[in-house]
Amino acid sequence: GAVVSQHPSWVICKSGTSVKIECRSLDFQATTMFWYRQFPKQSLMLMATSNEGSKATYEQGVEKDKFLINHASLTLSTLTVTSAHPEDSSFYICSAPWAGGSKNIQYFGAGTRLSVL
């Protein structure tokens, strides 16, 4: 299967600072990546679809100015949480579809646990 690398795996920051999370497809190219957020004991919530070379598509209710997404290459997407606040503390996960065998399977990064103090 394909490998998606995500880092950092864990970050603690002060309220008001910005945090950048990187998501890389290691052995395949991903023109699209997905960013999810998951609160404890809740389901995955799709935040946005990251598109290489163009603007991200945000889901309803997700502030695009707060969650900045950049997909500058075919193997890297970044999510920047700007001016983070305690309510942004969550588990952020990226995924990328791998079209091997003509079937698009989502492979997930290991996730980033963000704690905002």
Added chain:
Amino acid sequence: QKEVEQNSGPLSVPEGAIASLNCTYSDRGSQSFFWYRQYSGKSPELIMSIYSNGDKEDGRFTAQLNKASQYVSLLIRDSQPSDSATYLCAVNGAGGSYIPTFGRGTSLIVHP
């Protein structure tokens, strides 16, 4: 709106038993179906994929798909405590779309 429904559980089964996890979906044109396992505090990992009606077996896991009933299930034979996790059903949309819709997940507890 595309929906994927799962019973949140928890589903509790004894070690060695068969665990049966179910999922229904609303988009009749869906073509690709996946089961992911998510341990607490970890990201989802792919367990099974299925694309055509019928059964697909991989080790202790069997995925079953019935497109007419818009129903997909996952059977885990000889359940082990290490199978205790949340199982997510994911469905890709029609026309070969790779944008998945995830269910809320079913929590499985396998007790010794």
